[in-house]
Amino acid sequence: MRNPFRRWGWTRQADSPSAQERRDLGVGDVSWPVEDLASPAAVSVEGALRLTPVFAAGRLLSTSVASLPIKQYRKVGDSTTKLPLAPLFQRPASQGTIDDWLKRAVLSLVYRGNAVGLVMERDWLEYPTRIEWLNPANVFVQDTGPIGTRGSFTDPVWSYLGVELPSEDIVHIPWMTLPGRVWGLSPIAAYAVTVSTGLAAQKFLDDYFRAGGQPPGRFQNTAQTIDQQQASVIKRRIVQAIRSHEPIVYGKDWQYEPITVSVQEAQFCETMRLGATQIAAIYGIPPEKIGGETGGSYTYSSPEQRQIEFIQDALLPYLVSLENHLSALLPRGQFIKFNADALIRxxxxxxxxxxxxxxxxxxxxxxxxxxxxxxxxxxxxxxxxxxxxxxxxxxxxxxxxxxxxxxxxxxxxxxxxxxxxx
Incomplete structure (x- = not known):
């Protein structure tokens, strides 16, 4: 296996930004974690993954794409011929199989908005046979210079952990890009407030139960003072009655006052469902697949129709982007297609x-x-x-x-x- 770094003799650039600085320069990126995890300014990929809908969205999209069969074709004129898969789609990386490789690419798109690969091996015709996906958090691209100059979006300069990489060895698949920029927008930044709200609600529930929760009620005698031993006996009897769902019988001097959860606290589950629905809207995923709620006629559609809508609204943008960028690595006239029909059973x-x-x-x-x-x-x-x-x-x-x-x-x-x- 060739080592791209050794091949070109690249060295760490003295003026290359540090890892912390690179993270702040990405289009749409937000600052990295601080003490308050639930603050919108502190939302990161690592923090967002603690929220169940965010994790579920990545799992659903990545595993769905990775489970699809890949077919390779050659188009000559109006005729299309099916071909055996190129070596790139048989053993694309040093670790794992083709489905692991696709999951890494999709997860980079879902959470970072950019999948950045480095070509590690080529065949005798210089077509890639092995590509390793890099962690987008450690990748920096200079793309803000004047048009036509080095470091502009027409001639970007790529670096990984401070080491410059040649553009011809970079495979970059963005999620969404602004005009005049190469680096894609970050979905985590797009719904940072939504994620922070969900994290805050989740943190509230965790703190609530860590503090012992809330007592179910208060039992008070208004006529006489009860010592600790008598209070313990009465408390055990009340707890036993509550757990067995039996009625409580007491004299005229006793008052039982149940403690109810406030309206704001009772809205916790509704807040979590709302957050899941909003996150689903970012990715085009049916909300009920990641813990949200769907109303209207969608509730009465068939499972097959819901799966078709999931493919069209959520998967198709990722599939088309992967097909176009990966097909560009093949000889002219050849292309790949994902068989999305395999998900419709x-x-x-x-x-x-x-x-x-x-x-x-x-x-x-x-x-x-x-x-x-x-x-x-x-x-x-x-x-x-x-x-x-x-x-x-x-x-x-x-x-x-x-x-x-x-x-x-x-x-x-x-x-x-x-x-x-x-």
Whole structure:
């Protein structure tokens, strides 16, 4: 494995900003943690991850993208040919597999707004075969200089822990960028106030229970003084009655006053749900997936429709960005695509009805359909025919017969090779 730092003989730049200074220079970034974790100015990735909806959003997006199959194609004119995956998508990093590699990239986008990779190995044609994702917190890019000069957004200067990196070895995928800037906006900074509110509510609950919570009530005798021993006996009897949900019977000299939680304290759960809903809006995630609430007609939609909306609203922006940037690392005319349909799982009857229609119209052959069900291809190439069945030579199939096949799940599609009769 080549060492980019050793190859080019880079050294730490004397005028390179320190790690703390670099963190303050990012577009949309906020200052790093201070004593008050719940302060908006103190919100960081590490602090935000303590909030369940923020962690859940990253987990949901990263694992969803990493679970999608990747396919590579070559486009020549109007024809598209499927290719074997390039080495970059087979073992892309020194640690972990392709799904671990994709999770690192997506988590960098979700929490930092930038995924920054360093090309570590290339093939004999200089196409990348291994890329390591860097921690965006340790990456600095100079992109504010005059247009056309070194250090501008047209010719940015990259450095990692004070060591300058060549632009040709940098793979940068931003979340959202402002005009004239290279470094992407930070989602954590975008909802810093929302996160700080959730952290404050979470801290309030933690302090509440650490302090012993709140007593359920007060039992007082208005006529006589009770010593400590008598108070202990009475307290045990009251606690036993409360725990067993039995009524409390006492004389005329006793007063029981229950202690209720204030309205502000009772709104804790509502505050947490509101924060989760707002965080979900940042990422386009259905709120109920990370602890929020969804109202309206969405509540009555089917699971399949909700999954489709999740792919379109939340996953698609990340998928398109990854596809475009990673395809740019391949030879001209080649590109990759994520199979987002793999996340939509329908019942077996509907799934096979779709397979049948795909085969009838010639969209897929039998071997491709069998591959979707993890089954081996038919022997002797019998499953390679794409000819639409209704118009096959010698195939006497009428429209009523096709309709009856679709309506009767007991009837199976019979493939008739071209030029024969069945």
């Amino acid at each position: 329908v019942d077996i009857l509907t799934r096979h009805a779709v397979y049948e229609k795909q085969r009838l119209m010639g969209k897929n052959n039998l071997d491709e359909i069998r591959a979707l069900e993890d089954e081996p291809p038919l022997p002797d190439g019998k499953g390679q025919d794409y000819t639409p069945l209704p118009i096959q030579a010698g195939a006497n199939i009428t429209v009523p017969q096709l309709r009856s096949r679709r309506e009767d799940p007991g009837l199976h599609l019979i493939h008739t090779p071209r030029g024969t009769h069945g």
